[in-house]
Amino acid sequence: MKYFVLLAGDGDVGAWEQLTPEEQEATFAKFGAFDAACEQKPGVETLAGEALQDGSTATTLRTSGGELTITDGPFAEATEQIGGFYVIEAPDLDTMTDLCRVLPAYDIEIRPVVDMG
Numbered sequence: 001m002k003y004f005v006l007l008a009g010d011g012d013v014g015a016w017e018q019l020t021p022e023e024q025e026a027t028f029a030k031f032g033a034f035d036a037a038c039e040q041k042p043g044v045e046t047l048a049g050e051a052l053q054d055g056s057t058a059t060t061l062r063t064s065g066g067e068l069t070i071t072d073g074p075f076a077e078a079t080e081q082i083g084g085f086y087v088i089e090a091p092d093l094d095t096m097t098d099l100c101r102v103l104p105a106y107d108i109e110i111r112p113v114v115d116m117g
Contacts (some may be wrong), residue, residue, distance in 0.1 A: 002047065002113035003096045005086040009107030016083075027104045034102045038088065044095060049086040087113065 013019075013027060038044045045052065062069045083106065090096045096110050 001090065001092065002115075003088050003090055003093070004111045004113055005088060005096070005100060006082060006109040006111070007084045007086075007103070007106045008082050008109060010081075010083075011107045027031040030102065030104045036098065037102045041085035041090075041095065041099065043091040044099065045087055045089040047087040049084070049088075052082055055081045055107075064065055 010016075014023075016024065016027075019027065035046065037050075038046050058073055060071050060073065062071070088096065088099075090099070093110065093112075100108050100110065
């Protein structure tokens with residue numbers, strides 16, 4: 001099963017720009033540890049993963065009454081920002097939950113991907 005892992009909100013990590021260089025390095029190390037843990041876990045494959053720019057760089061498309069509106073900025077006004085994502089093939093949700101414990105202490109959402117095939 002494919003899972004979408006959303007890294008949202010700073011959680012216990014704190015805002016990136018407020019971290020010291022040492023804290024930023026330690027955070028990067030946890031991402032490396034996550035990648036290594038995924039590689040070592042049978043049946044797990046990282047299909048995609050990227051860090052995202054700040055929400056202020058987003059472009060949002062909304063359709064209402066058949067009319068498309070394009071605006072700058074994130075979809076919703078929120079204090080939490082989407083920082084990055086992974087798409088991972090894993091045997092089950094328990095495996096994904098265990099692996100995500102290796103990531104920095106962000107607020108993390110895991111969702112199964114719908115198989116459209």
